Amino acid sequence: MFVMITYENVFLRWFLSLIHIAQTLDEIGWTPYHLKLFFLNGFGYAVDALQLSLQGIIATQAVYEFQPSYETGLTIAVYTGMLVGALFWGLSADIFGRKVAFNVSLFICAVFTIVAGAAPNWGSLGFFIALSAFGAGGNLVLDTTVFLEYLPSNKQWLVIWLAAWWGVGCTIAGLVAWGFMLPDVWQSIANYSCSNPNAAPFTPCTKANNSGWRYLMYTMGAMIFAMSLARVTVIRLKETPKFLLGQGEDAKVIEGFQELASKYDRPCSLTVEQLEACGTISSAHSKSRFSIGEFWIHIRSLFMTKEVAFTTLLIWLSWSMIGLAYPLFNVFLPSYLASRGIEFGITSTYETWRNYALVQVCGIFGPMIGGHMANWRFLGRRYTMIIGAVITMAFFFAYSQVTSQVENITYSCVISFTLEIYYGTLYGYTAEVLPSAHRATGNGIAVAFGRLMGVMSAVIATVANTATTGPIFICGALYGGLAICAFLFPFEPYGRRAS
Template sequence: MEVIRSTSREPMSSATAPAGTGRTITSSIPARLDRLPWSRWHWTIVIGLGTVWILDGLEVTVVGNISARLSEPGSGLPITSGQVTGIAAALYVAGACVGALFWGRMTDRFGRKKLFMITLAVYLAATALTAVSFSTWWFFALRFLTGFGIGGEYAAINSAIDELIPSFYRGRVDLIINGSFWIGAVGGSLLSIVALNTDLFAKDVGWRLTFALGVVLGLVILVVRRHVPESPRWLLIHGREREAEEIVSAIERKIEAEKGEPLPEPENEITIQQRKSIGFGEIARTVFATYRKRSVLGFSLFIGQAFLYNAITFGFGAILTKFFDIPSGNTGYYFAVIAIGNFFGPLLLGKLFDTVGRRVMISSTYLLSGALLFGTAWLFDRGSLTATTLTACWCAVLFFASAGASSAYLTVSEIFPMETRAMCIAFFYAIGTAAGGITGPLVFADLTASGVVGDTVLAFQIGAGLMCAAGIVAAFLAVNAERRSLEDIAKPLSALDRPR
């Protein structure tokens, strides 16, 4: 295999070299990772990193489904359903936004692996402490801290996955991993049915056990994650090329032994000026000047999907109980159905993002889901829906919306330079989610809890309108990133052949 080498180029002059730069290195490591066939090693990455989304889905769904039980006398908490779906939900998202920004910066600076271990530990500790909540303020504080941990996961995990998965499979793998949130949502829905059954558990015990189970599953993931390596791309840029070489060579040996044949030679290499860190000024110039149109795209995608999901999911239980007289203990069955529809979207459509292409698939999934939600709002306003048919409509909407929402994370992860990847994921997630995920629960909780048909219709229309607007933006600005290397889509800031 080709060994990483230092070039004979002279170091940049102090007038042009960024602060903190090191040696000039020419490497084929990115190309070597991208030309790998799919293997058992890649499944290890998917399981070790991607399965945390299942925990997030479990967490969010459980809280939504137990909101009615928490507000009942004897639950152990003096809290209302509106506080759970409004204030607690907003605090969870606020924590996720703050956590994404804090941990995202740390991820770009100190590496993917350190941070995806730390953020999972924070998430697990906060979830465990939520299970022993004894007062409203404690529950609120722990919802914020749980979100703080999961926000860091989004930045660290998405950047690590995209840097380890071959370019030929990156789109579908990223979508399916982000879509696995809904496997957790199915589990959370079914778990809440059992936990809310007072024949099995007391009112103040069942909901606590749901959080405890999440901790157990998270500990299993933490053990598996220990075997996931640091991103060789990150190591290369940060002056640790020997470690990067050892990791990639070990991966290649495993895959050659599995396939029983030598791997093809990499097609290209890249020359970079190694550097330890990137300042906020350079990150800001990169995002808002060099890649201004891509930034508009990222904002649009995140805000659109955040509002659509908040329009449906945060008021889900309240809509079923208030308009269709579904008992609070049975709403989990309905949510399990729409969660399955959510997961099948990325699962069945994911490959098309690598074949048909990003622009067509991102714009069409956003526009279709928005149009279908407008149709659902119209039928709901006419009184034409039952709990079953409304759930069927939501399934159709979210089949496309889930693929679109997952593609938002894929998009901001791959269209910005390597050195800013985690921070960009964090930034767009925080801004978009703050707009839709903090404002959304506060607005939609009142609309869907009012019991007025027109208010719920308005909630649907807001989510649908913003989703369609994002789809139109994507039709014009989406980047054709399918099957292209990350370095081709956006040159690293440390690349010597990058325009300056």
């Protein structure tokens, strides 16, 4: 939350020190270092989206090969892994720093994505997918935190733009799957996907004739590994100045600023003496970092006042609702497209996956528009979320009434675009309004609520059946609720420096 001055000296000292940090970030301004951060943090968004998309893409073919199996089981596995990952990486980033998590999370994800491609049975596949999701699960927490804590105040809206990488990740997954799993795209490649073994005529589905999904996992795992290498070679990330400030490391804060300013020939007037003049800031930790007390400090600080507590609860509620609405549409999108295609006489898997790729491409541009809208004085973050949620709700209800394949694709593309206006802005808003010393914890819990509801989406999708319009109506109603939550938020970050 924007740090509030109270009569307690600790808050006053923290507030004054943050003013100095923010002024120095503004003094240095936007540099090539920030551009590198945008791409490297964007990789985390892309990988998070990849993990969610991959399990939805491979589920059907994996079910054909492994018996007995439960098709939505992979959805439960990936969301469970991401739930644990969000909590673990979020809390550890506030306790031990952003740097370690930033450097190793993608590597863990890459290793287990590749291993999942070699899974010998259904149980091991779900287990390895959960582990890869654990590695990816903290990226939505870390990416916004690291990027925001280095940004000058007039560029804070770029945190919303990070969500464009989400659409990039989904698009990459769809395009690669389109090639590996569908033989009618590349006629020179053998048939890498088997048909339903329960359909006549009976054809056993084995690893030998169903390797497309495995090749997809190997390829995506290799790409994620390349991203993890880029994070430790393209840029040598140092701890963010706001995290160091919370540790009482004034000298390291100044050292980092001076190094950045010197490298890009920018002014930096802040000195250690100026920070020390604000008073001594003790570490934002308990006596033992491996204790319940440490965890409680970070949780309690998210409820320091009534307004702060209300905002925290609304953020967590919003993430819970979007956590249910998003997978009910996006993760099960192939099912919607295929069922609607059959209804309109389109049975080609080629067209189904082509349409999937088109829908994901449209999602790339939603956060870009949302970022610019959120930077307009008369809209800000809150009204941008309201507009994005209301428009998305309207198109969800309209989608339930489509009568042709053209309408099917058109509405799906528009929904993908508008929901990312809301989603991308929520990402940025969450990071901006949480206190820096506890930002990753609060953000991690918010994302974890979203993941928990993602698990529930698999259950609802089974009961409601993704081949019907039931989940579509649920999504529409949820976006209406998200608009109400955005209206009730007490803080508007536009024109204000994040803590």
